[in-house]
Amino acid sequence: MRKISLVFIFGLIMLPVLNSCKEKKSEQKEESATEAEVVKETKEEAPMNGLSEAEKADGWVMLFDGKTSEGWRGYKKDHFPEGWEIIDGTIHMVGSGRGEAGSKDGGDIIFDKKFQNFTLSMEWKISEGGNSGIFYLGEEKLDYIWKTAPEMQVLDNERHPDAKLGKDGNRMAGSLYDLIPAKPQNAKPAGEWNKIELTVFKGTVIHNQNGENVVEYHLWTPEWKELVAGSKFPGLNPDWAEVPAKGYIGLQDHGDDVWFRNIKIKEL
Template identity: 75%
Template sequence: MKQILFLGALALILSSACSQQTKENNTLTKEEKADGWQLLFDGKTSDGWRNYNKSTFPAGWEITEDGTLHCPGSGRGEAGGKDRGDILYGDKKFGNFHLKLEWKISEGGNSGIFYLAQESDTLDYIYKTAPEMQVLDNERHPDAKAGKDGNRMAGSLYDLYPAVPQNAKPAGEWNTVEIKVYKGSVWHIQNGETVVEYHLWTPQWNDLVAGSKFPELNPNWADVATEGYIGLQDHGDDVWFRNIKIKEL
């Protein structure tokens, strides 16, 4: 009887230990590989990544020892500084896809995730060409109360569609993100919940963009490309990314 009780207790301990283990970051499981997922960041190098409109990876970004893609704060906002700027995964453009990643923002921080982005000799910032899923410290950054109905808060399609429900975690904690794009339909999924759903190239889309700030930045902004780059924003604040992976649909 004692032996049975001991074995039962041991099984519970082992089960608890296994449940507390987490999957190694920046890797793919056998199931993910078989399902067509690919890593965009290996946690060790900047392979595949480069500055927007440039051929090299900026010295202002870094790969941390714990396997994150980190943009250190400059305190200069979008003005940035030397060897900084927005980055993109430049090895391939993606059209219909399912993107997953995790982000963590500093206190008062601002950043963004871009998709279907284009490079241009006449447009100096990636946000002038692409939709952006907002990354933000909702509690401290003024952008959280700007815009309309919360459409500049974390998870939102920046300045266009608010994330509902608003479920971002506080600064310093990791958030999970999924972005799905399929034949013009787009979903933002934040921490396991769909918070934004919209449709590109429709009359409703064109009307919404026409009433926003984007036509002043780029008169053709509403005509989002059918395929483009995945990008990450340097907004002058500390932000970390990891577990960046994508599956083409």
């Protein structure tokens, strides 16, 4: 009987401790579940051609709704060119095979609003042997936007001859066209989607391609003017180095099939 009493007493003593441990484990599980929910919310993916709640709260705005050409028009035109189409949630340039001459019914397109300090995000996919570009801080002064604006190159590096021209690969995908090569060169092959983020802030420009910063430079500095002076641009436009602080975003018709989607911007 004495032994039973001791066991009974020991059980009574340990019962609160055991209950406390169970309560702590239950609380830990609840905390873990809450943390998992927070992580899930943080990692919420944006819908195709749309914004997540976090992006909306952070000030991002869509420039393409995936269904219409609303907001876009031809360079130096008041309408959206027939050579481009909205299909399968993309802005698609229907290749003409005319190279730099572009499509008879196409031409470069721009978003009809000027931006100054911003981060531009989008995805692009190029056809085999294809060439195109993304322009920023553009003006509608000359016959082509590339004569007035810096260009982030879009290219099939494996097949298009531009990849072997220029200097040190400065005409390959992600590069500041004909000026600064994208390093590392991490563009995906033709037919695959690439994601870019292009940041412009008080003259500092960053090209980010597939999650890596590949180009960084600063407009209007002596180094910038020297860089431009050694390129082909002054021969086409003597004032090319005087990039405006505010300008248009454009997509190039280079005669090849190219697709763009998830185009969004955050003004800084």
